Amino acid sequence: MPAVTIQLPAVLAQMVEGQRVFEVSGATIGEALEDLVTQRPALRVHLFDESGGMRPHVLCFHNDDYARGIEGLSWPIAAGDRLTILNSIAGGALAG
């Protein structure tokens, strides 16, 4: 299985003792994220909701490309790739 890295945003890293970068394995983005939440179960609720799908405002970048929505989870990945988790930012009062 290819070994790739996943980087978390600072706010999410707080929930895993500040660790920002994880080494994971998987043939697709979805498998890599599943390996991540298997290593650190606390992250599962933050990346996936009750339906099992990715939360709508969690963004995942594969190297420099945005892995869009649910379809992005099936993207193939190769050894040495970088996955980056970011969150959507928008204006408006509800977001504070």
Added chain:
Amino acid sequence: MSVAVIVGTDKGAAVLRSDDARERWEVDALQLPGWKVTAATRDSQGRFYAAVSSVVYGAAVVVSDDLKTWRQLEHPPHYEPTDRGNPGHYRFIRGMDFPAIYTEQRRYIDQIWKLKAVGDVLYTGVSEAGLFRSNDRGESWEPVRGLNEHPTREVWLPGAGGLGLHTILVDDDDPRRMWVGISSAGVFRTDDGGETWEQKDDGVAPDIAQVDELGLQGMPQGVTSIESWCAHGLASDPSNANLIYRQDHFGMHVTQDGGDHWELLESGLPVVELGNGRHCVFGFAIALDPASQTVLSIPLGGDNMRYPLDGKLRVYRTHVGDESWEATNRGLPDDCFASILRGAIDVDGLDPGGAYFGTTAGTIYASRDAGESWTQIPATLPRILSVDAFAL
């Protein structure tokens, strides 16, 4: 003896600490930066729990033994993929779902509005409204199905903040007897440890909404209007649990019989005009100091003006058994145009009783004489959502 107060805000938590004199306070802010902190409690073994959430990353529970470092519990309360969401609350979820991922009317937890330790058991009240129970210090949670699958659930109507279970009261003499407040479904009571629940709103004026005007999809066939009771805040002394004070959208009430009947108790409180023309007392924050048997309330200027009437921040007090309220302004400003949210008030349980509340402008006020006089804590925080006080 010392006191700790966990102040939950839109962007983290402040921890206030003092000795039992409660004259000087140390403020440790902000912990859990970037996370919305919505509730806190302490269990019988001294561990603290806080609820965190994010519009992006969902809701979880964190724990601390020293009020400095926090660890997230791995398995927060959650609904099942087969649980059907309330039609009104689902509109809130879909409203934030710009990629349009949520295509089915499922039930999601977006906030944890209440954490409460009852003996060795932990309870959480969540949005979309529901109650969960943990027997292993939060490591796992089970839904209280008697409430979560209540036969009236489909016609529970969300308030402006969604459909949330925000208050949990217990009877110290019989822990199988509990009450919960849900905005805006009403108040529910169990006498059998959560197996069955009865709605307890007799004597409180309902709001009546027309389904077609709301545009609600998925309501049961034939339902054309919904009655809802927007229970904003509840307070009781657990050792005298049948006496409960209740601030509703439509007035301040009291029950002597555990919620079987409610009566208005508004003498001395500011009656204001609401958006629909009704005249009553409006507000959210309410608490009861057990040592002095004093009830504290912070009414607001109405549902259109969610700040103290004319900007004059006042705490109103009544004693258990009295039939009127009196205002105190000692230490409180005449130019406060911020709100005080339902979770943003608490008492510490000491004698004399300490009381604490926070505003949406991030200011915190503390009293060490059961609310007769107040001092502002020297810190300006983000919007304050919750205040939970603990005698250590």
